[in-house]
Amino acid sequence: MIEIKGVSHRFGRTRALDDVSLDIGEGEFSALLGPSGCGKTTLLRVLAGFETPDAGKVTLDGEDLLSVPPHRRPVNLMFQSFALFPHMSVERNVAYGLERERLPRREIRERVDAVLDTVGLTAYARRRPHELSGGQRQRVALARAIVKRPRLLLLDEPLSALDKQVRAEMQLELKRLQHEVGITFLVVTHDQEEAMSLADRIAVMNAGRIEQTDAPVTLYERPRTAFVAGFVGANNxxxxxxxxxxxxxxxxxxxxxxxxxxxxxxxxxxxxxxxxxxxxxxxxxxxxxxxxxxxxxxxxxxxxxxxxxxxxxxxxxxxxxxxxxxxxxxxxxxxxxxx
CATH class of the missing domain: 2.40.50.100 (RNA polymerase II/Efflux pump adaptor protein, barrel-sandwich hybrid domain)
Incomplete structure (x- = not known):
């Protein structure tokens, strides 16, 4: 569905992306895994339209994606901070993007009700973000992202703000949601356990490059570079x-x-x-x-x-x-x- 080919980008003299190529399949749960500063968030921002690469191309179903402005791309980005509106209720937060598109009220209501049911927040529809737990706020952010039915959902360190127990619960929730709604997910994380438990395929990044892309078990058992062998799981x-x-x-x-x-x-x-x-x-x-x-x-x-x-x-x-x-x-x- 998504083809990233030869993408490079710099910030001044800093190389953020160096000839990156990656394919993402329809309905796939993919992960970009790597240490801080490896370029994974920059690649996410290129897909979202917040950065324009210096070289390379990105296509969606064979069509150029880089020429499409961010607000017209069938791509949604869920921020690490959740970025909820504190003065709005849960249902208003979820409905906001649809209201901006001027959809009919009845359609907005139906879609918001359906997505709140999917994420298990129907009973919390009238509450405001400060009345929710961290895990519940994360579900609101997810609901707001998927209610617009994007082809591709980008998640930037989506579980980093949660404590260990809630993070483990939300890993299961993310996998369930991804299969249920059928949207292609791409998650960025530096947490190896998170990537291994969530993704169908993982692309390991280092210094702006992709070192290896494989299924989690293959990545763990058969690393192809010294960096992957040392970064993914404990190794001698x-x-x-x-x-x-x-x-x-x-x-x-x-x-x-x-x-x-x-x-x-x-x-x-x-x-x-x-x-x-x-x-x-x-x-x-x-x-x-x-x-x-x-x-x-x-x-x-x-x-x-x-x-x-x-x-x-x-x-x-x-x-x-x-x-x-x-x-x-x-x-x-x-x-x-x-x-």
């Missing part, structure tokens, strides 16, 4: 002559002693000292200091750990648990700046 990165070997903490087996006879040792074997053990309910996280490695090896085991800090252990992993990725290519410096 072992440098080698031809690149980097990545092994997830849950794939590493730990045993006391030298590990002789361990059937998993064919993939790799290290010996080190446990420097930290922490219990996280269903799993224990261990950090093992290994000679000649810059950082401790991370290990995740089910339940409480049997080993303690200071203990000598042997680590191993099966061959198919190791993923080999090329070393990162340095990003060329921007003209006029120091490398």
């Amino acid at each position: 990165l072992f440098p080698g002559p031809d690149g980097i070997t990545a092994v997830r903490p849950e794939s590493i087996r730990i045993c006391e002693g030298d590990g002789d006879g361990d059937p998993d040792a064919g993939g790799g074997r290290l010996t080190g000292t446990v420097v930290d053990v922490s219990f996280h309910g269903g799993t224990s996280h261990l950090a093992v200091r290994v000679p000649d490695l810059d950082r401790p090896v991370l290990v995740a085991v089910q339940g409480p750990s049997r080993v303690i800090s200071g203990q000598q252990v042997s680590l191993s992993w099966p061959p198919d648990a190791a993923v080999h990725v090329p070393a990162s290519t340095p990003v060329s410096p921007i003209e006029g700046e120091e490398p």
